[in-house]
Amino acid sequence: MLVFFKERLAFLSVPKTGTTAYETALAPRADMVISEPPMLKHAPVYRYNRFIRPMFLKVCDTELELMAVMREPISWLGSWYRYRQRPFMQGKPNATFDVSFDEFILAYMKGKKPGFADVGSQLNFMAAQPNGTGITHYFRYENQDRLKDFLEQRLDVTLDLKQENVSPQMDLHLSPEIEQRFKRKFADEFALYDSIE
Structure with missing residues (x-):
């Protein structure tokens, strides 16, 4: 999470949406950087509302606008699936080496998800x-130009971004039947994504 006090802006770090690259590029410019532990770096709106917002409201009498990046939902889960196949994940319970992408998506759709598929929800x-x-400014992961332009204008900076924390590259195939089931079950997730420019 990055906070820019003068600009009244907090950049929430949705996991697997490329925010680490922005954190690295903008950390010197930010007034507050929360990069550890992960539960605070990736604080969702409810955690921001409970812990960070009151600090600025009570001490500074200030409300911040919130911004966040959302990735296309299947692509987002694909990134998690690939991320859990990094070499050091060998032998770990959350690894996805022995799980197909179809199996990963089916596991994610369960009420009680197994550990390897328990990765949260962008909508939540x-x-x-x-x-x-709530979020004031939504951005699509797939539209980096809009995100970069917004930050450069709002913060009066020029960004030089480098890829960081990237999941291993691999072709993923999701069967059409499972894709349709997933889209029906998580229609609200897709509706939010579709509403973002």
Whole structure:
């Protein structure tokens, strides 16, 4: 998570959406950088609302706008699947070496997900809170130009981004039947994604 106080902006770090590259590029410019532990680096809206927002509201009498990046839902899960096939994951319970992508998606669709498929939800991460706290600025992972332009203009910076924390490259195939089931079950996730420029 990055906070830019003067600009009244907090950049929430949705996992597997390329935010580490922005964190590295913008850390020197940010007023607050939360890069560890992961549960704070990747604090969703509800955690921001409970812990970070009150600090700025009570101490500085300031509300921040929130921004977040969303990845196409199947691509997002594909990134998690590939990420859990990095070499050091060999022998770990959350590894996906012995699981097909179809099996991974089916496991993700279960109510009680096995550990390897328990990766959260972008929709839940960005869910608005009862007090109105929510994402002000949404960006698609697949539209990096819009994201970069917004940050460069809002923060008056020129960004030189490098790839970081990248999942291993591999071709993933999801059977059409499972893809349709997934899209039906997570229609709200796709509706949010489709609403973003």
